[in-house]
Amino acid sequence: MVLYTPGRTSSYPDEPVKSGIRIHFLGGGNEVGNVGVVLEDQTATRLLIDYGLAPSRPPRYPSEAPPIGDAIFTHTHIDHIGMAPWLVGNHDTNLHGTTLTAALSGMMWKDTYKVSSIEGYPLPWDRRDEDYAKDAWKTHAYHEWAQHDNWRWQLHPAGHVPGAAMIEIETPTHRILHTGDIDTRDSPNTLGAKPIECDILLLESTYAGNEHPNRADEEARFIAKVVEVVERGGIAIIPAFASGRGQDVLKILHDSGLDLNVHYDGMGKAISQQWLNHPEHLRDADSFEAAFKWSRRVRSKSDRKRALEADVIITTSGMLDGGPILWYLNRLRTDNRCAILFTGYQAEKSGGRKLIETGRIPIYGHTVDVACEIDRFDLSNHAGHTELVNFAEACNPKHVVLFHGDPETRPILGEALEAKGMTVHYPNNGENVHIQ
């Protein structure tokens, strides 16, 4: 299946920019994930920031990117980086990001390719594009200016996951900050993002209108639940995303000082190893390494069987859509002493959402009952509503562009920012926001 007709399926306008900054969302404007945004000014200087896909069923792709020489990637979650091989294969684009983003990208693409093959969904790029993309990286340290035609730009820590970046861009007329995904709160493996003064703030708005519970209280509630499950003879089964949440959970458990037998399975292990190869991106690399080594990494079928005697199993996929978690659930689902502890967002139509709503889950083609206790914890790595408002205020922009948000809740954040004197824009996919 051909998803794009090159040069004809892009929403990107042909007209040159006469003045100011044109901001065009190929995806991720009025939706969470699926991000891609092109910035351009009257000198025809142009940058693409992120180019991902939404791993829904079927996946959603952003509109076709126009020819672009350089793209900057904020982090390696698939909704921000999933379409980079297409860019390299079709436009020979240079990919820019932190060393850790570059190091993790190949693993994320390989997994995306595997999932699309298993599930029979078409992908607009192939293994050859993936190979080209791995060679197309130009890596950057935080706080180092890079020149791009008439603009210069630099990366700042975004707090969301290790290696994640915000992008500050200086054009002859404007100072722009693109947040990528941010968290301004400290979390087990990253320190919170710090505000940067700018004229135009492109602000992710995943948690617009939603507040997080106190992080320390939520971690304590999580630990207490794990202890309760283990004391009654069950296993705490923790589905966790490979890049970020699994490692956070591991560190929370290790830091608790409890004598727990924790087994760690899935792609998160290889990602953790890359984290340790780039320790400068971690909040406390020594302490993360201690947590990683403390866990029993599952490497073989016999390891997996041994994990059925564990206190805690942390594994992928975070939304119960494939991965080792289904193998474990298939064996443990009838044991009501066990508990499934969700620590992340469960997308519509995902296995996790079905389990929460119906108590049943499809495993290997059969929908089955699950007797385990189910609980949910907010260990999010996105800034909540109040954090977003405070961050925006400290950046002191004239204009705020709210992207990566639910169109229903985005206005709640927008109104809070307008009340503080900022002009707020609500981009839709395929439309321009033009700022003078």
Ligand SMILES: [Zn+2]
């Ligand atoms: Zn992310």
